[in-house]
Amino acid sequence: xxxxxxxxxxxxxxxxxxxxxxxxxxxxxxxxxxxxxxxxxxxxxxxxxxxxxxxxxxxxxxxxxxxxxxxxxxxxxxxxxxxxxxxxxxxxxxxxxxxxxxxxxxxxxxxxxxxxxxxxxxxxxxxxxxxxxxxxxxxxxxxxxxxxxxxxxxxxxxxxxxxxxxxxxxxxxxxxxxxxxxxxxxxxxxxxxxxxxxxxxxxxxxxxxxxxxxxxxxxxxxxxxxxxxxxxxxxxxxxxxxxxxxxxxxxxxxxxxxxxxxxxxxxxxxxxxxxxxxxxxxxxxxxxxxxxxxxxxxxx
Numbered sequence: 001x002x003x004x005x006x007x008x009x010x011x012x013x014x015x016x017x018x019x020x021x022x023x024x025x026x027x028x029x030x031x032x033x034x035x036x037x038x039x040x041x042x043x044x045x046x047x048x049x050x051x052x053x054x055x056x057x058x059x060x061x062x063x064x065x066x067x068x069x070x071x072x073x074x075x076x077x078x079x080x081x082x083x084x085x086x087x088x089x090x091x092x093x094x095x096x097x098x099x100x101x102x103x104x105x106x107x108x109x110x111x112x113x114x115x116x117x118x119x120x121x122x123x124x125x126x127x128x129x130x131x132x133x134x135x136x137x138x139x140x141x142x143x144x145x146x147x148x149x150x151x152x153x154x155x156x157x158x159x160x161x162x163x164x165x166x167x168x169x170x171x172x173x174x175x176x177x178x179x180x181x182x183x184x185x186x187x188x189x190x191x192x193x194x195x196x197x198x199x200x201x202x203x204x205x206x207x208x209x210x211x212x213x214x215x216x217x218x219x220x221x222x223x224x225x226x227x228x229x230x231x232x233x234x235x236x237x238x239x240x241x242x243x244x245x246x247x248x249x250x251x252x253x254x255x256x257x258x259x260x261x262x263x264x265x266x267x268x269x270x271x272x273x274x275x276x277x278x279x280x281x282x283x284x285x286x287x288x289x290x291x292x293x294x295x296x297x298x299x300x
Contacts, residue, residue: 044076049075051262052087057219059079061275065265101266106157108122110156110157119250121249126247130236130284134226134231134232135213135214135231146192151214154201160181172187194212202220204220206224247263271285
């Protein structure tokens with residue numbers, strides 16, 4: 001929810017359906033999902049949905065659905081990978097995508113506040129990626145040195161989330177009126193005299209070698225294999241966590257039949273099992289009538 005692969009406006013397209021399906025998707029891109037369903041889509045009669053996602057875990061989850069479940073639901077997914085958090089909402093609002101899957105409700109709210117003409121709706125929670133405090137050098141929070149430099153994401157919603165994790169871990173104290181999205185100026189007490197440095201979220205894993213620690217989004221931590229190559233000093237609690245990732249569409253398509261079918265697939269038992277087996281508790285399925293995770297289920 002950055003990097004070299006996002007150089008093209010539409011990011012990287014995963015072509016699981018071959019050239020014919022891609023051509024059908026491009027021809028259909030101007031209409032809503034419902035309109036395309038009425039017109040008929042690819043040679044097999046499947047509705048093609050163009051969905052934007054960050055690579056891990058979102059695009060992998062969508063690829064699993066496309067390869068194993070989508071056809072039986074009358075769908076074919078064309079997955080467009082983005083490696084930053086800025087392009088997928090703009091592409092969706094402009095009609096280049098039918099949906100995106102990479103963001104939290106607070107992130108979407110922040111985007112809509114800055115882009116009031118974008119009429120986008122959050123469909124439902126799908127999974128949670130717990131934030132972690134990672135370090136290459138420190139093995140424990142107590143090992144952080146005086147004056148440590150700690151990286152945090154530089155976008156408002158994720159920075160606030162990172163600062164709350166640092167506060168929960170006892171590294172800093174936030175002002176009582178800091179709210180849900182505090183900034184660096186809301187740090188009230190700082191026993192270690194740390195420097196909190198905002199960094200573009202996707203750059204935090206590669207910046208870790210120059211930092212004493214960093215608070216990293218779950219998807220970027222997974223892409224960089226931080227759970228096995230760096231020390232995890234603290235995990236974000238999952239109980240009543242408002243930062244689940246979910247499916248987002250243009251508001252006019254929120255009730256479209258093919259969007260409803262995709263949402264149902266995202267919450268199905270096959271996808272839940274795939275998440276649990278593939279990411280071993282770092283990607284936690286939520287919503288769809290499933291039990292909410294508790295703090296005791298935080299990644300180990």
